[in-house]
Amino acid sequence: MTAERVISQDVEATVRQHQEHDAAGNSKFGFIVFLLSESVIFLSFFTGYIVYKTTNPDWYPPGVTGLETREPLINTLVLVSSSFVIYVAERYLHDKKLWGFRIFLLATMAMGGYFLLGQAVEWSSLPFGFKDGLFGGMFYLLTGFHGLHVLTGILLQTLMLGRSFISGNYDNGFFGVEATSLFWHFVDVIWIVLYTLIYVWQ
Amino acid sequence: MTNISLEAPEVVRGQPYPGAPDNWKRFFTFSTDHKVIGIQYIVTSFFFFLIGGTLSMIMRGELITPDADLVDRTVYNALFTMHGSIMLFMWTFPVLVGLGNYLVPLMIGARDMAFPRLNAVSFWMVPVVGVLMLASFLVPGGPSQSGWWAYPPVSIQNPTGNLLNGQVLWILAVAISGVSSIMGAVNFVTTIFRMRTPGMTWFRTPAFVWSVLGAQLIQLYGLPALTGGAVMLLLDITIGTSFFAPERGGNPILYQHFFWFYSHPAVYVMILPVFGMFSEILPVHARKPLFGYRVIAASSILITVVSGLVWVHHMFASATPSWMRILFMVTSMLVAIPSGIKVFGWVATIWGGKIRFTTPMLFALGGISNWLFAGITGIFLASVPIDIHVNNTYFVVGHFHYVLYGAIVMGIYAGIYHWFPKMTGRMYYEGLGKLHFALTYLGTALTFLPMHPAGLMGMPRRVASYDLEFAYWNVLASLGGFLLGLSTLPFILNMVSSWIRGEKVGNNPWRAYGLEWLTSSPPTVENFEELPLVVSGPYGYGRNQPLVGNTPNPGLTEFPESLTAMQSDEL
Structure with missing residues (x-):
């Protein structure tokens, strides 16, 4: 073994030693892997939607011609901008400004809540149900499954808000907040695809 | 200063985990030790x-005569459904996850998996899945009868009218098994990417680790598609949506796409770790480096990619354009x-080697020969004209049982025998092992070879009775x-007997070259006192170069060849 090799291994060893103790880094890596995997479920639903829509020309339930797009558009804007709000919250936490973090996290939760409420209002005003043909099934499956994710995101944010009141909670980093924020961005990106498929492509 | 710590008690290397008993009772606890979890899985x-x-033996008992006389036809349907589901979701997947769990951290020089608690949760879902599967024998109407593929429209019929029927229980069981597999896959991928010991670059990582990585990546991209399909199927059964119900305008073929998009690559989830074990076992027992190690390692990832693009070959007869x-x-x-690259590499590995025909070596060689045969009938089935001819016949059954029993189960046995001294510190009985091999190899040939001619003659699968002309082959298969x-x-x-009173054989009875043999047998808690510093690639048989540059477990005096320069004439 040559001397350079020993040295380079030493350097590598130091780097790797550092990585070994980087449990939060592992968690973040694992969480991203999980989200990528989770996105395949949505991908399979999207594929199903596209296949059904392209192979059944008249797949709307009787009496339905299309969907109203105005309120959902407002909903979309609220949800997408909440992604920026949670980013600001994360920046505040990064600068150790806890109250700024809490306020912007609350704002994110409110925007998510507004989205869910808007979704509920839209659902209650629709003339078709889950069992009304392929379109009804696909519509409620996609929006419902996504809505469950929004709800999960809000619950995670509530948990993060509560945890921020434990003193010394952020001494060892804030992987929980990062993961919550990543999850929220993920939910947003999925919604953009979903909105394009269901509302824009009619 | 009184310091009240909310942290868990400190883990002392070489001692059991705090609160965990250091005897057989630890296998019945919620242990987070990857070695305990591995054995729990196995x-x-x-x-x-x-x-x-x-x-399956009840089914073969039914098929020993041409008439449906031993069991009712509906019972027969339930039998093959549950046989397939249990063998895949409760045996092959979990046992390979167990072997991977035990071996991967040891082979990459890590102290544990990346997420030990998640690992334990993944394991404890497996018994729940098993209970759900078996509980379906007790509900009215019996277990699911739609096969392990659960194709609609058969699977969305509900003759009993109960919400709690065999099919719903089956979907729940598969869903929980899926959650467990995804959590396991996230754990494996993170562990392999981020927990390799200093100096272990990608091309110093053992081929088994590569193959586990390939398999778990398939779980990550494939399993969610099946989950999506299963959710839609469950909604069709319970709520009455119309996704896959043709009478309500649905498209049952779409389910087949979802199902096979995962379930064909799932074959590679099972065979890849077995390939990895062959690649580990052959060099040890032939005393030669693995031929073409880099290519064999990379071919695992190639299989991961290609296997995602082949699923429609299960649907050549499903009105596919x-x-x-x-x-x-x-x-x-x-x-x-x-696959051919791998077989070529294995043959070249044992070529001119000092072969020791130990039980793991016999099982590995037997598994490879069976895999070769199964691979050749696989090429037959990939070809559209032949596939349409033998579609839904016993030829297909014979083919995939040669893969699953001939190659995968034999490979699992090979792995269990090979690492048994590592897991227990004791040696198995070679004579019993050889008897086991002989019975398994002959049994595999006698059961699954006759299915090929029966299938070519046109015997359909999934039937409880058959024409008299197939009787000869079926009697053979049943025996x-x-x-x-x-x-x-x-x-x-x-x-059982060698675990209790087998001969104690020390830390490296095979004189093998690899990180897992550098620790004690069974390995201590956290595996290594000091992380090994890897300075050369795996499989250094006859190369006179040490594997590690430090002494990972200074307390152990009995150090094998791997640490010091080896005598090439001995190896």
């Missing part, structure tokens, strides 16, 4: 292997390339099936 799944095997058939015929045949049942007895006897 033993639990072997229990279900016996159940699945019993179901011609262009799609041709496309998927070509991609299916492409899988033969990375073989009972022989396979018999073959597990020497294995169980061997494992």
